[in-house]
Amino acid sequence: HSMNVTLTWTPGAGSTAQTVQYKLASASTYTAFSTLAGTATTETVTALSDNVIYDFRISTACNGGTATTSPVVQKINIICPTVTVVATSTTLAYSFPEIGGSVGTYSVKLFNSAGTSELSAQTPTGTTTLSGTFTALTASTGYKIRVVPTAGTISKTDCAFVTGTTSAPPVCNAPTGVTADLAAQP
Numbered sequence: 001h002s003m004n005v006t007l008t009w010t011p012g013a014g015s016t017a018q019t020v021q022y023k024l025a026s027a028s029t030y031t032a033f034s035t036l037a038g039t040a041t042t043e044t045v046t047a048l049s050d051n052v053i054y055d056f057r058i059s060t061a062c063n064g065g066t067a068t069t070s071p072v073v074q075k076i077n078i079i080c081p082t083v084t085v086v087a088t089s090t091t092l093a094y095s096f097p098e099i100g101g102s103v104g105t106y107s108v109k110l111f112n113s114a115g116t117s118e119l120s121a122q123t124p125t126g127t128t129t130l131s132g133t134f135t136a137l138t139a140s141t142g143y144k145i146r147v148v149p150t151a152g153t154i155s156k157t158d159c160a161f162v163t164g165t166t167s168a169p170p171v172c173n174a175p176t177g178v179t180a181d182l183a184a185q186p
Contacts, residue, residue: 002046002047002048002049002050003048003049003050003077004044004045004046004047004048005022005044005045005048005054005056005075005077006042006043006044006045007020007042007043007044007045007056007058007073008041008042009041009042009058009070010041011038011039011040011041011060012060012062012068014038014062014063014065015038015039015060015061015062016038016061016062016063017035017036017037017038017060017061018035018036018037018038018040018058018059018060018061019032019034019035019036019058019059019061020032020033020034020035020036020043020045020056020058021033021056021057021058021059022045022048022054022055022056022057023054023055024052024053024054024055025052025053025054025055025074025102025152026053026102030055030057033045038060038061048077049101050077050078050079050101051076051077051078051079051099051100051101051102051103051151052076052101052102052151053074053075053076053102053151053152053154054074054075054076055072055073055074056072056073056074056075057069057070057071057072057073058070074152074153074154076101076102076151076152076154078099078103078149078151078154078156079099080099080147080149080156080159080160081096081097081098081099081130081147081149081159082096082097083095083096083145083147083162084096085145085162085163085164087164087165087166087167088166088167089139089140089166089167089168089169089170090135090136090137090138090139090166091133091134091135091137091166092110092133092134092137092143092145092164092166093131093132093133093134094108094124094131094132094133094134094145094162094164095124095126095129095130095131096124096129096130096131096147097128097129097130098126098127098128098129098130099149101151102151102152103149103150103151104150104151104152105123105149105150106123106124106130106147106148106149106150107121107122107123107147107148107150108121108122108123108124108132108145108146108147108148109121109145109146109147109148110122110134110143110144110145111143111144111145111146111161112143112144113141113142113143113144113163114144115144115146115161119143120134122134137166138166139166139167139168139169140165140166140167140168140169141165141166142163142164142165143163143164143165143166144161144162144163144164145161145162145163145164146159146160146161146162147159
């Protein structure tokens with residue numbers, strides 16, 4: 001699976017040619033993706049990797065002038081992890097694989113069953129598999145969990161909800177048939 005990024009811009013006055021450039025945010029040198037006419041206003045950069053931050057810029061050439069470069073735009077396509085949820089009557093434990101690339105931090109948010117109210121948030125622990133547990137929940141209740149991965153300053157806040165429902169409280173019936181007799185004194 002690969003990412004395509006479509007850039008749109010307004011050409012600079014006097015532009016005779018424009019070069020679309022990109023690089024990994026962590027790299028020091030840009031790669032030229034394409035050179036376009038001075039009047040071009042859009043280009044799609046293809047076959048980029050997911051979960052990695054890229055820097056994009058457009059360099060303009062002018063007749064007799066000095067080439068100038070646009071401000072840098074950053075983009076990443078963060079792929080949401082697949083989350084596994086295990087419930088007890090008062091806890092929801094979750095785990096998911098680390099998605100790698102530029103994604104360095106995760107927040108896991110607990111919502112009500114409608115997904116409209118955030119009840120709690122925590123930072124999962126682990127390296128290749130990240131996990132955590134929401135505790136002190138209400139038995140027999142549905143909740144939604146959402147993972148928010150962050151790469152640099154970019155967070156993906158629209159990963160799908162994963163639903164978890166706490167189980168019924170443990171059965172704990174009162175004793176029945178209790179009788180009391182006076183014990184014989186020695």
